[in-house]
Amino acid sequence: MxxxxxxxxxxxxxxxxxxxxxxxxxxxxxxxxxxxxxxxxxxxxxxxxARQRQQQQQQQQQQTRARTSTRSSGISAAQREQNRNVQSALNYFGYNVGSVDGSIGRKTRAGISNYQSDMGYAIDGRLDDTERSFLLNSHQRSLASAHVAPYNQILASQGQQGLLRTYRNEQLGIPTPQVQQPQVQQATAPAPTQDTVPARANTGALPDFTFGAQARSANEHCNEINVLTAANGGLSSGGNVSDAEFALNEQFCLARTQAMAESSRIEATIPNMSGPQIEAQCKGLTQAMTPHMAGIDSKSPSQVIADGSSFLRNSGRPMDQLVSGGKVCLGIGYRTDDAEMAMASGVLLASAGQLGYGEIVSHHLREGFGAAKGQGNVAGDWMRLALNAAQSGATVLGQTPDRIAVLSAALTGVPAQTGTAALPVFPTVPSGD
Structure with missing residues (x-):
């Protein structure tokens, strides 16, 4: 068990x-x-x-390639165009950003910062929508209103940046003083009777000086014209030229404003030269062209242009640089109220083949800016030269169809021989009768 x-x-x-x-x-x-x-x-x-890391690396590489492609070939066409508009506006208002290429680089950022500083914005070199909108709208506004009082006087005395500050002040509610048109009061004096003899004023204490002749000021002239234009409700049109001489003066002041704007745009692209240095170069242009303008009040445009053209060809300078220099100096001549400089620049440009600038020479001869006043025949010849060039497509200084129509209509309304229309003309009696 x-x-x-x-x-x-x-x-x-x-x-x-x-x-x-x-x-x-x-x-x-x-x-x-x-x-x-x-x-x-x-x-x-x-x-x-590992697969996720690889995908992320591929995405990053694609994004990097996309960014590189954007930098090299472009940002969108619309964005590049907006950038060009910003650069043009900055150059116009004196914030030199160099060439207008649509690429926002170091120089453009510096210009934006200067603009922001002047306008009281936060300075970061980058435009927000408000800052960009004000800049672009102000640029368009200046092109439309810079020749109208009181903005033309602000432009002449303070330059483009002064005009921009004025627009900024208006946006803030600060009114811009308006120029009042002078009113002439005509007093009706009682007609003398046989019993009353007008008393002779005692003029012994009045000063008696001998004054030298003063050169005419294009700046003051255009200020007066712009005041009258504003009082008339706007510029003369091609189909409504009641006063030919006044219409031509309006067109001169428009061309003058365009010339200053064109000069500023080109001047902003000149490297390593200050404003005074550029102005000194333009004074040299005046001296160089003066001998080739001798007798301009009596010579035909073709004679003056032939002489000037020969001089320019023998100067050894590239013609395109001479043209750009003439445009810069034309605007500086108007900005500094130097009629001789503006006149010489107009002749240089016409001699360089830019015949549309014959309009400038015509206005100067007609009004006596840098030349003897009243050269009606010769002034008309220069204007016809400019109009023929413009009608062939060689337009300058905003010679739009409207401007050309006004110039053409006004030209036909100006007496062919200014100053001789009042001379008596009698029929001659044949000898022997």
Whole structure:
């Protein structure tokens, strides 16, 4: 019995121990399986991370290529055009940003910062929508109103930046003083009777000086013309030229304003030269052209142009540079009220083939700016030269169809020989009758 009992106990014990071993083997297999499965999962996770990193790198490379492409080939055409408009406006108002290429670089940022400083904006070299809108609108406004009082006087005395500050002040509610048209009151004096004799004034105490002749001022002339234009409600039109002489004066003042704007745009692209240095160069232009303008009040335009053209060709200077220099000096002549400089620049430009600038020479001869006044015949010849060039497509200084129509209509209304229309003309009697 004891032996059976022992055997039974051993068998039972073995039955108990065997499942335990099997259980530990299953657990070991499960652990090994879990480790393998975990390794697979971790490996897949790592692969996914690697794929994500690769995708991110590819996206970054694509974005970098896109940014590089944008910098090299462009920003959108609309954005580049807006940038050009910003650069043109900055140059016009005296914030020199160099060439107008639509690319906002270091020089343009500096110009924007100067503009922001003058206008009281936060200075960061980047335009927000408000700053950009005011700049561009002011540029367009100046082109339309710079020749009208009182803005023409502000432009003449303070320059383009003074005009911009005036627009800024108006935006802030600060009114711009208006120029009042002088009113002439005609007093009607009572007619003297036989019983009353007008008393003779005592003139012994009045000063008596001998005054030298003063050169006419184109600046003052255009101020007066612009006041009258404003009083008349606007410029004369081609179909409504009631006063030919006044219409020509209006067109002269328009051309003068255009010349100053054109000069400022070109001047902004001149490197390494200050304003006084450029002005000194223009005084040299006046001296160089003066001998070739001798007798301009009596010579035909073709004679003057032939002489000037020969001089320019023999100067050894590239013709395109001479033309640009003439445009710069024409505007500086008007800005500094130097009629001789403006006249010489107009002759230079016409001699260089820019025949549309004959309009400038015509106005100067007609009104006596840098020349003797009243050269009606010669002035008309220069104007016809300019109009023929403009009608052939060689327009300058805003010679739009409207301007050409006014100039043409006014030219036909001006007497051919100014100053001789009042001379008497009598028929001659044949000799022998």
């Amino acid at each position: 004891f032996t059976k009992s022992v055997c039974a106990t051993l068998v039972a014990t073995s039955l108990v121990l065997v499942p335990a071993k099997e259980a530990r083997a299953d657990e070991a297999a499960a652990l090994i399986g879990g480790a393998i499965l975990g390794g697979i999962i971790i490996n897949e996770v790592n692969k996914n991370k």
